[in-house]
Amino acid sequence: MLTLVNKTSIITGASSGIGKATAILFSQLGSKLVLVGRDESALDQTITLCNPELKNDIIKVSGDLCNSDTCKKIVEQAVNKFGTINILVNAAGILKAGSLENMKMEDYDLSMDTNVKSAMILTQLCLPYLIKEKGSVVNVSSVTGTRSFPGVLPYCISKAALDQFTKCVALEVADKGVRVNSVNPGVIVTNLHRRAGQSEEVYAKFLENCKNTHALGRPGTGEEVARTIAFLASDNASFITGELVHVDGGRHAMTPR
Structure with a gap:
């Protein structure tokens, strides 16, 4: 049975989308939580959906992750309250x-x-604690990290870089007992594309086209990705590291026809 009881997890992007779904699931699995996002009110909403039995074991940190001081604050608050860090979900x-x-x-x-x-x-800052606990890192990448798509060049490049980060660091810390993996989602119903500027009409057509671009004929949900993240973060995945797990309805395997 999958459990995260007695684990302390840092989850970034917890105010929406996949990060939010992961936070809710982790709370249901018993993990203590450090939830990070730029929108404090949205973080509060995430917390209201978490396991109420863990309300005293959840802290939030709002701020810009591009600022290294924010990352330092995340780690400091996690260690000050819980004493350790077992899991990091980027x-x-x-x-x-x-x-x-x-x-x-x-x-x-x-x-x-x-x-x-x-x-x-953030991974670098967490690493001493992850090494001590023989912990786990799960990065949220994308199918665009392993497959090429036109029109989203900055995104594709960044996710490909994140995939190499996952695999390289997995090799660097394997002898210390720390595992590093990623999930590579396909189209997931979140606000990601709307925030990128897609109108409701364009987004609706984009989702409809998932019938053609995803082998399973639909987009995915944040909860479906969260379940894979939880597995990779847990002791159930104790012999898995350096892996890029596509949670994409088969999109990575599709070819033009």
Whole structure:
């Protein structure tokens, strides 16, 4: 039976989408939580949906992960309250569209800072505690990290970099008993694409097209990704590291027809 009892988990991006679903599930599995996001009121909403029996074992940290001081504050508050860190879920991320012809370099910089650099900084800061506990890191990547798509160049590059980070660090810390894996979702129904500028009409067509782009004929849910994150973070996955797990309804296996 999958359980996270007696674990302390840091989850970034917990104010919405996959991070929010992961926070709720982790609370149901018994984990103490450090929830991170930019929107404090949205974090409060996430907490109201968590297991009420753990309400005294949840702390929130609002701030910009691109700021290294925010990352230091996250680790300090986690250790001050719970004494340790067992699990880190790097779920924070943004989607910036653009091709090489029209991409804004500031969008590229922001994509790399948010999707890659923040995960690197926070993982580095957590590492001494993860080593002590023989803990686990799960990065939330994307099918765009392993497959190529036009029109979202900054996003694809950042997720490919995150995948290499996952695999390289998994090798670096394996002899210390720390496992590092990623989930690579396909289209998941969240606000990610709306925040990237898609109108409701365009987004609805985008989701409808998942019948053609995903082998299972539909987009996924945050809860479906969260369940895979929980498995990889748990002791049930004790012999899995350096893995990129596609939770994408088969999209990564699709070919043009």
